[in-house]
Amino acid sequence: MIEVSGLRKTYGEFAAVVDSDFSVAEGEVFGIVGPNGAGKTTTLKILAGLVEPTAGEARVAGYDSTEAAMRHHLGFLPEESPLYEEMTATAYLRFFADLYGVPRPVADERIGTALDRLELDHRDRRLGDVSKGMKRKVAIARSLVNDPDVLIYDEPASGLDPVTTNSVLAFTRELRAAGKTVVFSAHNLYHVESVCDRVIIMNEGRIVARGTVDEIRERHGETTYRVYTDVNPDPGIDLETATTEAVGDRFRTTVPTMDAVDRVREAAAATGGTVVDIRTREPSLEDVFLDLVGRPMPGRHGAEGAVGETPATADDAEDERGSAVESTSEAEAGSEFEHEPAHESEAGGSRSGASK
Numbered sequence: 072m073i074e075v076s077g078l079r080k081t082y083g084e085f086a087a088v089v090d091s092d093f094s095v096a097e098g099e100v101f102g103i104v105g106p107n108g109a110g111k112t113t114t115l116k117i118l119a120g121l122v123e124p125t126a127g128e129a130r131v132a133g134y135d136s137t138e139a140a141m142r143h144h145l146g147f148l149p150e151e152s153p154l155y156e157e158m159t160a161t162a163y164l165r166f167f168a169d170l171y172g173v174p175r176p177v178a179d180e181r182i183g184t185a186l187d188r189l190e191l192d193h194r195d196r197r198l199g200d201v202s203k204g205m206k207r208k209v210a211i212a213r214s215l216v217n218d219p220d221v222l223i224y225d226e227p228a229s230g231l232d233p234v235t236t237n238s239v240l241a242f243t244r245e246l247r248a249a250g251k252t253v254v255f256s257a258h259n260l261y262h263v264e265s266v267c268d269r270v271i272i273m274n275e276g277r278i279v280a281r282g283t284v285d286e287i288r289e290r291h292g293e294t295t296y297r298v299y300t301d302v303n304p305d306p307g308i309d310l311e312t313a314t315t316e317a318v319g320d321r322f323r324t325t326v327p328t329m330d331a332v333d334r335v336r337e338a339a340a341a342t343g344g345t346v347v348d349i350r351t352r353e354p355s356l357e358d359v360f361l362d363l364v365g366r367p368m369p370g371r372h373g374a375e376g377a378v379g380e381t382p383a384t385a386d387d388a389e390d391e392r393g394s395a396v397e398s399t400s401e402a403e404a405g406s407e408f409e410h411e412p413a414h415e416s417e418a419g420g421s422r423s424g425a426s427k
């Protein structure tokens with residue numbers, strides 16, 4: 072449904088998008104993530120026919136993105152979407168449906184369906200008086216009045232409260248179920264992980280990783296090992312890039328290799344202690360992002376992070392992801408420590424007094 076090849080956009084000497092290639096299949100939800108200035112919006116605007124590429128091409132629904140006819144197949148949600156404040160949601164959406172020449176009865180049905188699915192109340196209130204979340208929902212409904220095949224959404228859930236964010240993400244899944252092709256950009260990795268079939272990570276105009284979230288994690292991330300000891304391992308022994316934290320009455324040292332696990336064992340022994348548990352931890356998309364981009368996802372501690380079951384902080388996320396994986400690998404590690412099985416609650420316990 073979307074084919075992008077050799078895409079480049081420069082502003083003077085500055086390259087906002089460099090040699091971008093990707094394709095999006097019909098009915099797929101495709102995510103573009105990256106830090107500020109990565110080139111996400113520029114890419115989306117090229118797809119939407121609002122910015123002309125300097126080189127390369129983007130084909131959308133069989134058209135070159137610069138062809139006017141392409142827009143009949145496209146719904147675009149810009150990052151900022153000012154609405155006509157004096158209009159009600161219904162009047163506003165009818166107005167756009169009229170612009171597309173959609174017959175009124177068809178438009179009303181489409182608008183009603185979209186607003187029902189988006190759970191939008193106060194449809195007859197002036198848009199200037201409704202909440203930010205409701206405005207965003209109206210803007211999303213606007214992208215659907217022409218019943219497009221392809222939806223291009225720039226940060227659809229950015230800055231929304233958790234309930235509204237969940238509603239927007241659930242709606243995106245419904246669009247996929249209805250056979251729509253959706254490309255959206257996000258700062259928040261949870262949005263991407265929970266909805267997207269495939270993802271690209273952009274940095275400084277270039278695609279630095281691509282694939283499903285699992286593929287990206289496998290290709291670019293590294294498994295780490297968490298070694299629990301009953302003493303703080305002797306810092307005199309080389310533990311590579313290990314970090315040690317106090318967890319309840321134990322110490323958890325995170326290391327990158329099995330060799331390093333052995334050194335933690337030696338380090339614990341040198342301090343008169345022993346290893347009581349070892350668990351593996353798969354990398355999160357957040358870890359991969361940090362490695363590839365060199366900085367954490369912006370706003371990861373913000374309100375967006377507290378969506379639904381999403382952990383409130385990155386550290387909580389780490390523990391939750393870690394424990395999910397850890398529990399599967401426990402049996403493996405447990406054979407060595409059968410006499411002292413790990414308890415999730417102990418391992419995931421209080422961080423008070425944590426030291427590095």
Ligand SMILES: Nc1ncnc2c1ncn2[C@@H]1O[C@H](COP(=O)(O)OP(=O)(O)OP(=O)(O)O)[C@@H](O)[C@H]1O
Binds near residue numbers: 082106111112113114
């Ligand atoms: N019209 C323009 N003229 C000059 N530079 C531009 C223009 N539009 C975008 N840029 C630059 O191109 C780079 C990519 O911008 P873009 O908006 O695509 O990034 P982004 O990944 O969407 O960032 P954000 O997450 O902050 O929205 C930025 O450095 C931006 O300043």
